[in-house]
Amino acid sequence: xxxxxxxxxxxxxxxxxxxxxxxxxxxxxxxxxxxxxxxxxxxxxxxxxxxxxxxxxxxxxxxxxxxxxxxxxxxxxxxxxxxxxxxxxxxxxxxxxxxxxxxxxxxxxxxxxxxxxxxxxxxxxxxxxxxxxxxxxxxxxxxxxxxxxxxxxxxxxxxxxxxxxxxxxxxxxxxxxxxxxxxxxxxxxxxxxxxxxxxxxxxxxxxxxxxxxxxxxxxxxxxxxxxxxxxxxxxxxxxxxxxxxxxxxxxxxxxxxxxxxxxxxxxxxxxxxxxxxxxxxxxxxxxxxxxxxxxxxxxxxxxxxxxxxxxxxxxxxxxxxxxxxxxxxxxxxxxxxxxxxxxxxxxxxxxxxxxxxxxxxxxxxxxxxxxxxxxxxxxxxxxxxxxxxxxxxxxxxxxxxxxxxxxxxxxxxxxxxxxxxxxxxxxxxxxxxxxxxxxxxxxxxxxxxxxxxxxxxxxxxxxxxxxxxxxxxxxxxxxxxxxxxxxxxxxxxxxxxxxxxxxxxxxxxxxxxxxxxxxxxxxxxxxxxxxxxxxxxxxxxxxxxxxxxxxxxxxxxxxxxxxxxxxxxxxxxxxxxxxxxxxxxxxxxxxxxxxxxxxxxxxxxxxxxxxxxxxxxxxxxxxxxxxxxxxxxxxxxxxxxxxxxxxxxxxxxxxxxxxxxxxxxxxxxxxxxxxxxxxxxxxxxxxxxxxxxxxxxxxxxxxxxxxxxxxxxxxxxxxxxxxxxxxxxxxxxxxxxxxxxxxxxxxxxxxxxxxxxxxxxxxxxxxxxxxxxxxxxxxxxxxxxxxxx
Numbered sequence: 001x002x003x004x005x006x007x008x009x010x011x012x013x014x015x016x017x018x019x020x021x022x023x024x025x026x027x028x029x030x031x032x033x034x035x036x037x038x039x040x041x042x043x044x045x046x047x048x049x050x051x052x053x054x055x056x057x058x059x060x061x062x063x064x065x066x067x068x069x070x071x072x073x074x075x076x077x078x079x080x081x082x083x084x085x086x087x088x089x090x091x092x093x094x095x096x097x098x099x100x101x102x103x104x105x106x107x108x109x110x111x112x113x114x115x116x117x118x119x120x121x122x123x124x125x126x127x128x129x130x131x132x133x134x135x136x137x138x139x140x141x142x143x144x145x146x147x148x149x150x151x152x153x154x155x156x157x158x159x160x161x162x163x164x165x166x167x168x169x170x171x172x173x174x175x176x177x178x179x180x181x182x183x184x185x186x187x188x189x190x191x192x193x194x195x196x197x198x199x200x201x202x203x204x205x206x207x208x209x210x211x212x213x214x215x216x217x218x219x220x221x222x223x224x225x226x227x228x229x230x231x232x233x234x235x236x237x238x239x240x241x242x243x244x245x246x247x248x249x250x251x252x253x254x255x256x257x258x259x260x261x262x263x264x265x266x267x268x269x270x271x272x273x274x275x276x277x278x279x280x281x282x283x284x285x286x287x288x289x290x291x292x293x294x295x296x297x298x299x300x301x302x303x304x305x306x307x308x309x310x311x312x313x314x315x316x317x318x319x320x321x322x323x324x325x326x327x328x329x330x331x332x333x334x335x336x337x338x339x340x341x342x343x344x345x346x347x348x349x350x351x352x353x354x355x356x357x358x359x360x361x362x363x364x365x366x367x368x369x370x371x372x373x374x375x376x377x378x379x380x381x382x383x384x385x386x387x388x389x390x391x392x393x394x395x396x397x398x399x400x401x402x403x404x405x406x407x408x409x410x411x412x413x414x415x416x417x418x419x420x421x422x423x424x425x426x427x428x429x430x431x432x433x434x435x436x437x438x439x440x441x442x443x444x445x446x447x448x449x450x451x452x453x454x455x456x457x458x459x460x461x462x463x464x465x466x467x468x469x470x471x472x473x474x475x476x477x478x479x480x481x482x483x484x485x486x487x488x489x490x491x492x493x494x495x496x497x498x499x500x501x502x503x504x505x506x507x508x509x510x511x512x513x514x515x516x517x518x519x520x521x522x523x524x525x526x527x528x529x530x531x532x533x534x535x536x537x538x539x540x541x542x543x544x545x546x547x548x549x550x551x552x553x554x555x556x557x558x559x560x561x562x563x564x565x566x567x568x569x570x571x572x573x574x575x576x577x578x579x580x581x582x583x584x585x586x587x588x589x590x591x592x593x594x595x596x597x598x599x600x601x602x603x604x605x606x607x608x609x610x611x612x613x614x615x616x617x618x619x620x621x622x623x624x625x626x627x628x629x630x631x632x633x634x635x636x637x638x639x640x641x642x643x644x645x646x647x648x649x650x651x652x653x654x655x656x657x658x659x660x661x662x663x664x665x666x667x668x669x670x671x672x673x674x675x676x677x678x679x680x681x682x683x684x685x686x687x688x689x690x691x692x693x694x695x696x697x698x699x700x701x702x703x704x705x706x707x708x709x710x711x712x713x714x715x716x717x718x719x720x721x722x723x724x725x726x727x728x729x730x731x732x733x734x735x736x737x738x739x740x741x742x743x744x745x746x747x748x749x750x751x752x753x754x755x756x757x758x759x760x761x762x763x764x765x766x767x768x769x770x771x772x773x774x775x776x777x778x779x780x781x782x783x784x785x786x787x788x789x
Contacts (some may be wrong), residue, residue: 001521001660004539006415010312010544011222017771018319019285024723030527032278039225040225040257040258040260040262040286040520040740041123041456043223043227043258043260044125044226044257044290044331044332044333044334045332045333045334045335045337046125046290046334046335046686047335048335048336050293050335050338051127051293051633053239053297053338054126054293054294054296054297054338055128055296055297056114056126056127056128056293056296057112057125057126057127057128057129057131057289057292057293057296058128058129058296059163059296060126060129060130060132060161060162060292060295060296061081061129061131061132061158061159061160061161061314062108062111062112062126062129062130062131062132062160062161062163062164062288062289062292063133063134063151063152063155063156063158063160063162063163063164064104064107064111064131064132064133064134064163064164064166064285065087065134065136065148065151065152065163065164065165065167066099066102066103066104066107066108066133066134066135066136066164066165066166066167067099067100067101067102067104067105067135067137067138067139068086068093068096068097068098068099068100068101068105068133068135068139069084069097069098069099069104069105069108069133070098070099070105070265070267070271071084071098071130071133071167072226072271072627073109073111073265073267073272074265074272075105075108075109075114075124075264075265075269076105076108076112076113076114076131079112079114079128079130079131080108080127080130080131080132080133080771081131081132082130083158083159084096084097084131084132084133084134084161084550085133085134085135085154086096086134086135087134087135087147087150087151087154088135088136088137088138088143088147088150089144089146089147089150089494089595090143090146090147091138091143091147093135094764096133096135097134099133099135099137099267100138100139101137101138101139101140101141101730102164102265102266102267102268102275103137103141103281104133104135104137105165105264105265106264106266106275106277106281107166107200107264107282107284107285108124108133108264108285109124109129109264109265110124110125110264110282110285110286110289111124111126111127111131111164111285111286111288111289111292112124112126112127112128112130112131112264112285112289112292113127113264113265113679114124114127114128114559115127117247117579124285125285125286125288125289125290125292125293126289126290126292126293126296129289129292130469132155132158132159132160133170134147134150134151134152134154134155134476135151135157135445136150136151139627143167143221144303144370145170145172145174145175147176148165148167148170148175148178149175149177150178150272151175151179152165152175152178152179152181152182152189153178153181153182154410155182155187156181156182156185156187157185159186160182160187160306161186161187161291161302162187162188162189162190162288162291162292162295163182163187163188163189163190163288164184164190164284164285164288165189165190165192165284165756166192166279166280166281166282166285167191167192167281168192168194169192169194169200169201169219170201171201171206171207171208171209173208176206176207176208176209176213179209179213179217180208180209180210180212180465182216182569183210183212183213183216183217183305184210184212185682186216186302186303186305187216187253188216188217188218188288188291188305188307188308189216189217189218190218190219190220190284190285190287190288191217191218191219191220191284192219192220192279192280192284192289193219193220193221193222193233193234193235193236193254193280193282193284194233194234194280195222195232195233195234195280195281195285196232196281197231197232197233197234197236198234198235198253199234199235199236199237199238199239199325199561200219200234200235200236200237200239200250201239201250203237203238203239203485204239204439205239205240205241205242205247205360206239206240206241206242207242208242209241209242209243210243211243211244211246212305213241213243213250214241214243214246214253215306215308215309216254216305216308217241217253217255217308218253218287218291218308218311218312219236219250219254219255219256219328220254220255220256220258220259220283220284221233221234221235221236221254221255221256221257221259221280221283221327221328222256222257222258222260222278222279222280222282222283223256223257223258223259223260223283223318223331224260225258225260225261225681227256227318227331229256229326229327230259230260230278230280230356231645232278232279232280233259233280233283233511234280235252235254235325235326235327235328236250236251236253236325236326237250237251237253237325238250238325239655241253246334248302249323250315250328251323251324251325251328251329252312252323252328252329253308253312253328254314254327254328254329255283255287255311255312255315255329255330255331255332256283256285256318256328256330256331256332257282257283257284257287257331257332258282258283259278259279259280259281259282259283259288260278260282261276261277261278262276262277262282263275263276263277263279263345263759264277264282266750279448285495286332287332288312290311290332290334290337291307291308291311293334294307294310294311294337294338295307296486297338297390298388298390298391298721298755299719299720299721300388300389300390300391300717300721300722301388301390301721301723302721303720304388304389306388306389309388310337310341310388310390311329311332311337311690312329313329313341314333314336314337314339314341315328315329315330315331315332315333315336316330316332316333316336317329317330318330318331330601331430331731334588339385340384340386340387340390340392341387341390342386342387342388343355343357343386343387344356344384344385344386344392344394345384345385345386345474346382346383346384346385346396346623346715347385347667347713347715347723347725348623348666348667348713349662349663349665349666349667349668349669349713350664350665351725352665353385354623354665354666354667356384356394356623357482362399362400362618362619362622362623362624363399363617363618363619363622363624363626364400364401364402364616364618365400365401365402365616365771366517366612366613366616366617367615367702367703367704367771367772368613368614368615368676368703368704368705368734368772369613369614369615369616369701369705369732369734369772370604370704370705370734370735370736370772370773370774371400371402371734371735371771371772371773372400372616372732372734373735374730374731374732374733375400375624375668375710375712375730375732376397376400376654377397378712378714378728378730379395379396379399379400379624379667380395380396380397381393381395382394382395382396382533382667382714382715383714383715383716383717383723384396385723388721389721390392391717391723392624393448393459396623396624399623400624401623402771402773405427407651419608426469428469430467430468430469430470431467431468431469432465432466432467433464433465433466433467434463434464434465435463435464435477435480448745455583462477462478462480463477463478463480464476464478464479464485465477465479466478466485466488467524469526469782470529471492471528471529471542472527472528472529473488473489473492473525473526473527473528473544474525474527475488475489475523475524475525475526476522476523476524476525477522477523478516478521478522478523479520480523480545481515481516481519481523481548482512482515482518482519482523482525482547482548482585483509483512483515483516483519483523485523485525485546486512486515486525486544486546486587486589487512487678488525488527488543488747489525489526489527489542489545489546490527490542490544490589490591490601490603491542491591491599491601491640492527492529492542492591503764504640504648504650504682504684506694508652508680508681508682508698508700509700509702510636510638510649510652510653510654510678510679510680510700510702511589511601511603511605511637511638511652511653511654511774512587512603512605512636512655513604513634513636513656513678513702513703514585514587514606514607514632514634514656515518515546515548515585515587515607516606516608517550517583517585517607517609517614517615518548518549518550518583518584518585518607519548519549519550520549520550520551521548521549521550521551522548522549523546523547523548523549524546524547524548525545525546525547526541526544526545526546527542527543527544527545528543528544529541529542530542530543530735540592540593541590541591541592541593542588542590542591542592542691543588543590543591543601544587544588544589544590544591545586545587545588545589546585546586546587546588547584547585547586547587548584548585549582549583549584549585550581550582550583551582562748581609581610581611581612581617581618582609582610582611582612583607583608583609583610583612583635584607584608585605585606585607585608586601586605587604587605588603588604588605589601589602589603589604590602590603592770594639596642597641597642597648598640598641598642599640600637600638600639600640601637601638601639602635602637603634603635603636603637603654604633604634604635604636605633605634605636605656606631606632606633607627607631607632607633607634607683608630608631609629609630609631611625611628611629612626612699613626613627613630614630614632614656614658614674614676614703614705621665621666622665622666623666623667624666624667624668625663625665625666625668626661626663626668626671626710627661627662627663627668627670627671627672628661628662628663628664629661630658630659630661630671630672631658631659632656632657632658632659632674632676633656633657634654634655634657634676635654635655635689636652636653636654636655637652637653637654638650638651638652639651646685646686646687646688647683647684647685648684648686649681649682649683650681650682650684651679651680651681652679652680652681652682652751653677653678653679653680654677654678654679654703655675655676655677656675656676656677656678656703657673657674657675657676657710658671658672658673658674658675658676659672660672660673661760667712667713668710668711668713669711669712669713669727670710670711670714670727671708671710671711671732672708672709672710673706673708674705674707674708674732675702675706675707675708676705676706677703677704677706678697678700678701678702678703678704679700680700680701680702680740681698681699681700682696682697682698682699682700683696683697684696684697688745689747690749692747693745693746693747693748694745694746694747695743695744695745696742696743697743697744698740698741698742698743698744699739699740699741700739700740700741701737701738701739701740701773702738702740704734704737704738704772705732705733705734706733707733708720708731708732708733709729709730709732710729710730710732710762711727711728711729711730712727712728712729712730713725713726713727713728714726714727714728733779734772734773734774735769735773735774736768736769736770736772736773736774736775737769737772737775738768738770738771738772739767739768739769740765740767740769741765741766741767742763742764742765742766743763743764743765744761744762744763744764745761745763746759746760746761746762747761758783758785760780760783760784760785761782761783761784761785762782762783762784763782764780764781764782765778765779765780765781765782766778766779767779
């Protein structure tokens, strides 16, 4: 027995005036919506921007199993596929697929109507999609399940990626078989929910469906212009669509869309007449057009069969919270559907998806790398994927934060109020010095200086202990930079040039640049005069060794890293997101005398960094890293000359090389090798104005990468929706070259009965391209007091 199937039109359309003269002309070629479409476009969250992004559904064929279509009608002219046909088995089609009822042409225009160059036509949801008409309903809007099933099969065979069925859902064996067939070919099937003000399919379950069909089905209910359930619209009810042991509720496959008084072609009243139409038959092609837009934008949705899932997940909830038996998933919302759903991820170096869990502070740059402008520029337009494998262009440059560079001290010439130093001399000529602090701060030239938060140190209590006797120098501590102690150990004490050179070397920090990148933890330094033939051959020589380490925890304030005011006297406010760079540095140096008042040193350093590169630090295993493990070696050469009584000049230079490193994760797959250099000079004068004072002028180019690149994985998507990654070499040479200039003066102003000394210290400092960032200037004047006992 053959079941009858009548399309559910609520009432005959009412005639309206032709609107051809009211639509935009060709001058508004990128404007899709016309006045009589704007209402339901707005309800659906459909915008011109979405249409442009989706190219209007271009390349997608929408199959319509209906009463046919008038191919010459203004809304659809020129876009009806020649593969359209009469699919009817129980009646003949004297005029082929041509519509003799009007319903099919109306649904085709709602799904894919388009304004022509002459200004005629209306704006459907997917105005550049191809229309494939399979006539399965006769002039009165009736047909059998055999007719409808054949229309589904023919549409699928003709390449329709979405099939609109604005007719009663009648899941007979014949139709279920056709649904399974079309779904297996990748087509989405959208049924009108029905206009009987009851529940879908009378509340009965649908059986015999395939698992694929369950992911390719959608039902459309109708709402008014006020987003209220239409009085005639069916609801999903509590029924299920069943595939073997798997079943999904009708409600979870249900979407609401406008279905009252929709303006669409009314060929009953003239070739290009328009009419008001009401029914879930109008809501269904809106869903079909939306599927076309999504699949045209993201082919992966067609390949994975997830276009409807996106629409369900992005719908605006209506009625009871969540999926319910009246509104299903809710009102279709294309604005939400074209935004990322679920967590964004990127393709890592290991080919796996790596979640982008935070868009700020995954990497904090170091001075040698500047602001990483090359990588930032690439990340500003990067491809990420949402939970449905859809590609989005996102700005990931926020993954890089700049190390605070404002108001940084060049000469380290100011004391911190919380630093205490004491010095004791022994009868055998030995001297013991102790410095300690209960917070971050700076100390005087030539003395250990505790680290401030700007140095990447956490700002805990620090201490330093140094002992010198004869040609031996020993130093150890925590929270103070090892570079000062190493410089003193290398140059020694006892002669004016050695004293001045040790102080100046500490100030310049050129030969000890790598040591300065591993600080904040413990340190130790040893210096000794070389006896025997080596010392005699070099006219007097010293050997120095040092070790220092950086702690593995970063507690720099997020506000500071974001560019807030930086106060070197206060500690960090909160933790900085788990950037756990660890670093160790070892250094060895040889100092010898070339002549009276002339000394030279040669030093070598090795810096071992984990989750860091030349002072930058990043989250291990995160989205952005510059190598899991980096090793850098450097050679430094310095010479100090006594020019006149109390005056000395130092020249200092170093060259560093970082070996190539690979990363097994993140968007950077490899680094280096890198070449960096640093150089500077300083002029120091003791007893410049009064006995015991010192005047120092410094010019310096700090450590800066001059050659080398990172391999950044740039991801793109081909026309089939497949993601491909292309290794792209990005230079790590900063856009700026920092130049430091400083003039500092320190003089004792009072001496106590037991040897206490009160000194006044001041400096004028200028940094151009601070932090190797072009255009960033740092100017500061400092003054302070230091008390020693």
